[in-house]
Amino acid sequence: MQKNLARLTAALGLALLLVLVACGGPAPAEPPSQPEPTEEEAPATEVAPPPTEEAPAEEEQFVFGMLLVGPYNDNGWSQAHYEAGLYLEEQLGAKMVYLDKVNPADRPGTTPDQLAEELVAQGAKLVIFNSDDMKDASTTFAKNNPDIYVIMASGDQVWEDGKIYEEIPNMMNIMGRMEYGKMIGGCAAALSTQTGKIGYLGPLINDETRRLAASAYLGAKYCYEKAGNDPEALEFKVTWIGFWFNIPGVTLDPVQVSNDFYTTGYDVVISGIDNPVNLGEAAKLKAEGKEVAGVAYDYVAACEAAPDVCLGVPYFNWGPEYLKAVSSAIDGSWESQFVWAGPDWADINNLDTSSVGFVKGADLSEEASAMVDEFITELAGGLNLWTGPINLQDGTAYLADGEVASDQQVWYLPQLLEGMEGLSAAE
Amino acid sequence: MLRGRLGSFLFQSIAFVLALGFVSLILLAVGASPLEAYKNILTGSVGSMRKFAEVLVSFVPLLLVTAGLLITFSAGLWNIGVEGQIVLGAIATTWALRQFVDSTMPPALAIFLSILAGMAGGAVWASFAGMLKTFGGVNEIFGGLGLNFVSTALTLYLIFGPWKREGVASMSGTEPFPDVFSLPQLPDLRISPWALGIALAAVLVVYLILQGTYFGLRLKAVGRNFRAAYLLGIPTWQYSLYSFLICGALAGLAGAMQVTAVYHRLIPSISSGYGYLGLMVAMLINYQAIWAVPLTLFFAALNIGSIQLPIVMKLDSSLSGVLQGVLVLFVLLVEGARQKFLKKA
Numbered sequence: 001m002q003k004n005l006a007r008l009t010a011a012l013g014l015a016l017l018l019v020l021v022a023c024g025g026p027a028p029a030e031p032p033s034q035p036e037p038t039e040e041e042a043p044a045t046e047v048a049p050p051p052t053e054e055a056p057a058e059e060e061q062f063v064f065g066m067l068l069v070g071p072y073n074d075n076g077w078s079q080a081h082y083e084a085g086l087y088l089e090e091q092l093g094a095k096m097v098y099l100d101k102v103n104p105a106d107r108p109g110t111t112p113d114q115l116a117e118e119l120v121a122q123g124a125k126l127v128i129f130n131s132d133d134m135k136d137a138s139t140t141f142a143k144n145n146p147d148i149y150v151i152m153a154s155g156d157q158v159w160e161d162g163k164i165y166e167e168i169p170n171m172m173n174i175m176g177r178m179e180y181g182k183m184i185g186g187c188a189a190a191l192s193t194q195t196g197k198i199g200y201l202g203p204l205i206n207d208e209t210r211r212l213a214a215s216a217y218l219g220a221k222y223c224y225e226k227a228g229n230d231p232e233a234l235e236f237k238v239t240w241i242g243f244w245f246n247i248p249g250v251t252l253d254p255v256q257v258s259n260d261f262y263t264t265g266y267d268v269v270i271s272g273i274d275n276p277v278n279l280g281e282a283a284k285l286k287a288e289g290k291e292v293a294g295v296a297y298d299y300v301a302a303c304e305a306a307p308d309v310c311l312g313v314p315y316f317n318w319g320p321e322y323l324k325a326v327s328s329a330i331d332g333s334w335e336s337q338f339v340w341a342g343p344d345w346a347d348i349n350n351l352d353t354s355s356v357g358f359v360k361g362a363d364l365s366e367e368a369s370a371m372v373d374e375f376i377t378e379l380a381g382g383l384n385l386w387t388g389p390i391n392l393q394d395g396t397a398y399l400a401d402g403e404v405a406s407d408q409q410v411w412y413l414p415q416l417l418e419g420m421e422g423l424s425a426a427e
Numbered sequence: 428m429l430r431g432r433l434g435s436f437l438f439q440s441i442a443f444v445l446a447l448g449f450v451s452l453i454l455l456a457v458g459a460s461p462l463e464a465y466k467n468i469l470t471g472s473v474g475s476m477r478k479f480a481e482v483l484v485s486f487v488p489l490l491l492v493t494a495g496l497l498i499t500f501s502a503g504l505w506n507i508g509v510e511g512q513i514v515l516g517a518i519a520t521t522w523a524l525r526q527f528v529d530s531t532m533p534p535a536l537a538i539f540l541s542i543l544a545g546m547a548g549g550a551v552w553a554s555f556a557g558m559l560k561t562f563g564g565v566n567e568i569f570g571g572l573g574l575n576f577v578s579t580a581l582t583l584y585l586i587f588g589p590w591k592r593e594g595v596a597s598m599s600g601t602e603p604f605p606d607v608f609s610l611p612q613l614p615d616l617r618i619s620p621w622a623l624g625i626a627l628a629a630v631l632v633v634y635l636i637l638q639g640t641y642f643g644l645r646l647k648a649v650g651r652n653f654r655a656a657y658l659l660g661i662p663t664w665q666y667s668l669y670s671f672l673i674c675g676a677l678a679g680l681a682g683a684m685q686v687t688a689v690y691h692r693l694i695p696s697i698s699s700g701y702g703y704l705g706l707m708v709a710m711l712i713n714y715q716a717i718w719a720v721p722l723t724l725f726f727a728a729l730n731i732g733s734i735q736l737p738i739v740m741k742l743d744s745s746l747s748g749v750l751q752g753v754l755v756l757f758v759l760l761v762e763g764a765r766q767k768f769l770k771k772a
Contacts, residue, residue, distance in 0.1 A: 099738050104599070107744075108699035109485050109730060111690070114617060117477070118734055133599040204597035242587065243598045249576075250583060250598055250695050425595075 061095050062126075062330050064088065065119030067112055068100040069131035069274070070245055075305055076275035076298040077244065077316075081130045081153070083299075084318035087351075091323055092330070097122040103133060105247045112137035113144070120148055126329050128153060128322070131244065132208060142171045149329040153318070154208060159338035161408055169336050174321045176355040177342040179410060181314025182212045182270075183219030183385055184358045185295040187375045188311040189268040190220035191368035192293055196233055199261030199269040201254055201278050202240040205425055209272060211413040213238050216270050217420050218385040223375060237266065238422030244274040255281050262292045268311065270295040276302045282309035293363050300351075303361045310361030312372070321355055340407065345380035386410055391418035434765070442761040446754040453749065459742055467739050468747070472732030480616035484689060486727035487618075487626040488513070488681035492705030493719050494626075494633040495677030500714045501637055502670035503650030508556040508571025510702030511578035512549040512675045516682025518582060519548025521693040524604055524686070525590070534607040541608075542683040549679015550672045552578065557671030561664040567671075575702075582695055590693065600694035610688040622688040627720075629677055634716040636673075646670060678702065704730075707755045713762075726751060 066085050070078035078100060085096040097119050102112055112134040116127045126149035129138040135155050142150040150171045156162040158171050189198050198220055200213050217236045225231040239261070242251035254273055258281040261269045269278040269292075276296035283306035285292050296302035296313035303310035321341050328334045344354035351357075358376070360369055388399030392415040399405055415424035451461035472482050492509055499506040506512075523544035527537035552574060559570040583598070590601045610619040637643040648656040649666045657663045685697050708726055712718035733747030 097738060099734070101737075104694050104696045107734075108696050109488075109689075109701070110734065114481060115734065118471075118738055121475075121478075122738060133597065136603055204595070204599075206595045206597060242583075247598070247695075249579065 062092065062326070063095045063097060063123040064326055065116065065122070065124030065127040066096060066098040067102045067115055067119070067127065067129050067131075067134060068098060069103050069133055070101065072098065072100040074245070074275045074299075075302050076271075076273075076296075078130065078274065080299045080316045081128070081318055084322050085128075087319035088322055088326055091319075092326060094326065094330075095123075097124055102131075103243075103247075105250060113141035116141045117145070120145065125149065126151065126326060129155075132206065133244070138171070139166065139168065142168045146170055149325075149334060151322070151325055156338060156411065158336050162338065163408075163412060167336075170334075171336055172325050172334075173338045174318070174325060175340050176316045176318070176321075177340055178212055178314060178316065178356055179215040179386070180343055180348075180379055181316075181356045181358055182215035183222075183379065184372060184376060185270055185297075185312060185314040186216035186219030186221075187223035188360070188364055188368065188372050189216070189270055189293075189295050190222075190224035190234065191227055191371055192311050192364065193268045194291060195265050195267045196224075196229065197235040197237070197266040197268075199258075199266035200236065200238040200422070201257055201261075201269055201271050201273055202238045202422070203244045203273045204242055205240050205423060207412050209240075210416060210424065211410055213272055213422075214413055214417045214420065215385075216272070217417055219375070221419070222385055223371065226375075227371065232419070234419075235266075236420050237261075238272075238416065238420060240423060241273060246277070254278070258282070258294075259285075262290065267292050268294065271297040274298060276305055276310075276313070279303070279306040279309055282306065296361075300357065300359060303359060307362040309363050311364045311368075312358055312361040314356065314358045317351055317355055317357055319351060320353055340411075348376065348380075392416075393418055393420060393424050438761045438765045439758060442757040443754065445761070446750065446757040449753050449757070450746070450750045454742075454746075457742070459740055464736060464740060464742065464746070467735040468729065468732035470732075471735035472728035477616060478731065480613070480618040482724070482728045482731045483618040483623055485730050486724055487622045487684050487688070488699070488701045489705055489708065489727055490626045490719065490723045491629055491677050491681035491684065492701050493708045493723050494630040494716070495674035495681075496705050496709040497633055497637065497714055497716050497719065498646070498677075499670045499674045500709055501643070501646050501650050502667055503653065504560070504667060504670060505568050505706075506553070506556065506571060506671065506674050507568045507702075507706070508553065508574045509674065509678045509705060510698050510700070511571070511575040512552045512678035513682040513685070513698040513702050514575075514578040514582055515552035516545035516549035516679025517686045517693060517697040518578075518585065518682070519679065520545035520683040520686040521585075521590070521601065522548075524608055528604065528608070538608060538610060538687055542680065542687060545683025545686070546676040546679045549677070549682060550675040553671040553675020553678070554668065557668045560671075561667055579695070582693065582697065586693060586695060598695045600690070601692045603692045606691075608687070609691055610684075612688075617689075619688040622684045625680065625684070629680065630716065630719050633677075634719075637716055642669075704751065707751060711755050711758050 066081060068078040068081055072082040073079055085098060088094055089096055099115055101107060102115055112129060119127055128151040130153045132154050135152060138150055138152040139157055152171060152173050154175045155173045157164060157166050158168055158173050159165060200216060202213055203209055220236060221231045221234055224234045239257050241254050241257060246254050254277045258269050258278040262281065262285050271278045278294040279296055282292045282294045286309050293309050293311050295311050298315055300315045302313045321339055341355035343356045344350050348354050349357045384404055386405035388403040389401045390399040392398045394415060395418060416422060454461040454464055471478060473479050496506060496509060520541045523541035556567050556570045556574055559565040560567045586598060586601055592602045610621045612619045645661045646666055648661055649663050653663055681701060704726060708722050712722050729747040729751060733744045736742040736744050736746055
């Protein structure tokens, strides 16, 4: 009996542990996402939408679905998509159904194409896949569900000039030309660094992340020189964490990586991951008296996480292009295409027209702010930093003197650029 | 009345109701309707053939793992390392498939060999925990946990290193295998009847081993009383090792199913937590093989059905994990209460 009791106690202990594990679960993003949306962010009417059976009651309303790789309120990539979804609801009177945290760590045992079918079951006629991580799954889903429209954000499957072109009539690829945003962010960083060392918090290594890190470097180098410094002296280091956000035990901890940057002389860290955790770390160190700052990424209001250390945020504004795409699905003019939309140079922060924008942060000095504005004007006037001579990281020529990179060359950048420190591909 | 099967069933029902009540309280606390939540889980899991097929996709590996754990539990062992054994099964399967992708071997044979490789991988990994236990005196719980961490690290190393996709270092996994290397699926449904058949056959074999063989009897003798079994002439440590090997092979088979029937590549969380979930199921059914199928199906349904919670009700889907855990807790608690009651009576 005694032994039984001991065994029972052990079992209870383990069960409790398992419950805790189940509750605690993998909670990759900081701050921990709350299942309960705050009142402002979530439309109250959405809390209890009618179950599927009652759907016919509102037949007119177009329903679109969205799969978000991170939490809908991640203050970054996924939130930018989520807000674009709200924009669509407002502009079109459409209804969004969405599922966030669609990644292998948060939803074990499921695949994005399966989850997309759940959204279709809720009435979605169009599904937006929001992460490069879901590229294969989006193709599978689009082929298996030819009557559902698919938008694969950041993908290139239906780019005729792309490397992996496939004819998928119900699919559209949409991406913003964040290269410009990253250049502006890099510029702000270079104008603010005291040590001449900039850290770049990279997610995983692929075409997209290489070209964006490289764009930040190009912008930084340009402005560093313009401010009267030697561009060759600028140190720019990329550390990849392994995924778009922290997954404990799987990726490097971005907070730790930021801390490593800040404590080894890199006084400005640019976020390339899905949320601005570098700002939190910068704010902590600033409170301790260190002169550090950061550039956020993805989401228009990302600086609000820590305004005092934020130099600015290059952000995606998915609304305008999504509006066009979803409208075309509704009125039947849908056309499978690859959209790589740039900023509206008349006003890069016009949320109705510009796909990419830049919001300056409170920590950007007045002088630097003026120079950033000047840089934006130059870009608007046709300045193209993807112009040779540019070498790849290993020294091989990428662009000859005066040669301007084609879209393919930028999109499929094979390595980081000469002068950048960090891995160009997996070891 | 309390001693018989009926009594046991009665107490388990009480535990179930208590667990449901507890979770309902949690739901009420966050302002959600428990009834609506349960209804959504139900329709989300068995509401259509498609959804039920998804449940079966989750059911297959969970059943394999649970079947394996029944063997180790019978031998009195807590094989926490089962999670890592699934992972190694998946790694070995992926490794084998990679060898065959460019060969002229018929895909069916390649899949078959890869699945065998997966079983071998799981068994070898389990044997580490077993040997640490029998020869090193390391408790299998700690050895297993340690090996789980090593298996995760190994997966990540492979995905980011030698098996990375061209020019890409992402935890989204290795290059997917061509379709011909997948276990055939039913038209329009994601479940592979082969996978389902393999899982059901495995649990049947385990049931027969435990109920109808001399081997099973000896295994249970070792589990009940190691010393007495030894004195009776049963080669006890060998039996411990055998149980690890069988469980590891079944866990490896689960990993092989994840690769050949679900993900078609290696991903970092390939085990999907089925190992830990299997431990819970095994405890819940009090290590009786006959209950493995319905309970595993129930847990798989909870897993899949709970996806509706964030979509429809904006609730966190980890709620199903809470329900599963709470269920196990209450069953154990009520069982404890029953034993105490019996002792007094």
